[in-house]
Amino acid sequence: MSRYMLIMRSSAEAEAAMAEANIDFDQIIEQMGRFNEELIKAGVLLAGEGLTGPEEGFVVDFNSDPPVVTDGPYTEAKELFNGFWILDVSSKEEAKQWAQKIPLGKGVKVEVRRVSETEEFPQDNPWVQKEIQWKADLAEKIAAQARADADKFASR
Structure with missing residues (x-):
């Protein structure tokens, strides 16, 4: 994809x-x-x-x-x-x-x-490695916010 x-x-x-x-x-x-x-x-x-x-x-x-x-x-x-x-x-x-x-x-x-996909860049580059971590942290933050939003909606 x-x-x-x-x-x-x-x-x-x-x-x-x-x-x-x-x-x-x-x-x-x-x-x-x-x-x-x-x-x-x-x-x-x-x-x-x-x-x-x-x-x-x-x-x-x-x-x-x-x-x-x-x-x-x-x-x-x-x-x-x-x-x-x-x-x-x-x-x-x-x-x-x-x-x-x-x-x-x-x-x-x-x-x-x-x-562009992260995989298209040199994987040993420290900035590429940082971006991979930033994306993982962001995904975790978005998932946590979605869970909190779902909990708010369910409690209505």
Whole structure:
């Protein structure tokens, strides 16, 4: 299995088309929810999140020393990242098939990139070894939080 990141990129054209179509936000949430549910039922969804608007973000430009921070929105940007999914699928072809099913409209693109696996890096490198440990610690933390959340839900 390979992990792929599907990165949703929106443009001004997409935003205008959404406004013109006057689609209810609940309808958008329902369409995305159905797609996400399909990913979950297929057992391929590892993560997925929507992102807030650019007015809440910033860009760090490393062309200067020290790096320059510019608060959003970004007038020079032609496309903005709006969200992402990380899928664990059998092939690039399967990732492509899932990406084509995302309920998105005109002016929106999805960039699909394979996520590098730790095994692809020199295993004797101390930083690679540290990353392996960090991932194990994070998995343990997430599992503990999931158990705590489940206990809270069960006690309701």
